[in-house]
Amino acid sequence: MLDYLFVxxxxxxxxxxxxHPYLNTHAVFIDRATLPGKLYHIASYPGxxxxxxxxxxxxxxxVYRLLRPKLILPILDHYEECxxxxxxxxxxxxxxxxxxxxxGKILSAWVYWYGRPVAGLTQIATGDYFQYLPETHAPKPK
Known part of the structure; x- marks a missing residue:
């Protein structure tokens, strides 16, 4: 079974x-994707x-295919504080x-779900954190 990660x-x-350079070393970008869910602005990051x-x-x-999931998932878990x-x-x-x-292909991927209450948080209606970010915080096009 292949391990995939949705970010x-x-x-x-x-x-x-x-x-991200570490992710690029230990994973392969597959494609853009969507996930059923709601996105919220937590602090300077989404949930x-x-x-x-x-x-x-x-x-x-x-979505990324993880080349060495046993190596990278513990590092990502630490980053996500879980x-x-x-x-x-x-x-x-x-x-x-x-x-x-x-x-249109559907696959199973690891997702880091936000586990705390969302009452009082701003929902990101578009579901896209980059569209939500103010222009000063948006990623620069390459």
Missing amino acids: YGSLRRAKNHSL AIPVHANDKSWIRGE TPQFPQPHEYQRRMSPVTLEN
Whole structure:
């Protein structure tokens, strides 16, 4: 079984996060994709929550095939603060979820779901964190 990862925030290619070169070394970009869910602005980063089947909300992101999942997933778990050394309840939980690639293919990918209450947070209606970011924080086009 291949391990895939869906990213919707700071680990997307255009954001150029300091961890992204590491992701590029240990994963292969597959395609842009969507995930059923709602996206919220947490602080300087987004958080995704799952939705019920009849809710048509979508999150936009990217899918990567992990070349060495046993190596990279613990590093990503630490980055997302969902390892035992972080206090419970963790802000994020990593779970397999169905994602849809731009070509319509559906596959299962690891997703870091936001695990805390969203009351009082701003929902990102477009489902795309980069469209939501103010221009000064948006990634620079290449």
